[in-house]
Amino acid sequence: xxxxNQLIERLNALSPTHVDLVNESMNHAGYFEGKESHFKLTxxxxxxVSKRAVARHQLIYAQAGELMTSQGGxxxxxxxxxxxxxxxxSLLQEQQSVPASPLCAGQNKG
Numbered sequence: 191x192x193x194x195n196q197l198i199e200r201l202n203a204l205s206p207t208h209v210d211l212v213n214e215s216m217n218h219a220g221y222f223e224g225k226e227s228h229f230k231l232t233x234x235x236x237x238x239v240s241k242r243a244v245a246r247h248q249l250i251y252a253q254a255g256e257l258m259t260s261q262g263g264x265x266x267x268x269x270x271x272x273x274x275x276x277x278x279x280s281l282l283q284e285q286q287s288v289p290a291s292p293l294c295a296g297q298n299k300g
Contacts, residue, residue: 193226193257193264200253201233207275208234214269214291227266232288234278246272 198211210232231250238246247270251258257265269291273281281288 194229197229197231197254197257197265200255200257201231201250203253204233204235204237204249206233206235208232208278210288226264228291229265229267230269230271230288230291232271232273234273234275236275238272238274239276243272246270 194211194213198209201209201211210230212230213226213228214230215226215228233250237249241249250268250270250272254265254268258268271288
């Protein structure tokens with residue numbers, strides 16, 4: 191099973207109302223066709239209510255499990271944008287977007 195699909199399946203445990211997982215591996219050094227190592231995650235869940243960013247990220251990392259480990263994990267980088275449903279609605283009403291991910295060192299977009 192693809193890393194993308196494995197992570198989405200695991201994140202379902204957080205009862206998300208919105209999930210967008212983008213493979214950004216092609217924007218980073220060492221990319222080859224089909225590589226799944228760098229992702230940008232936008233996730234909205236009631237599980238994040240009353241939790242600070244660090245606690246939200248910890249919940250996500252707990253679900254990702256061994257996909258994120260330094261010993262054999264598939265995911266090298268995960269840009270996380272975790273919102274409560276209220277925060278997400280506010281973001282959409284203000285017509286704002288999720289921040290862009292930075293390029294990895296060694297990647298030249300010129």
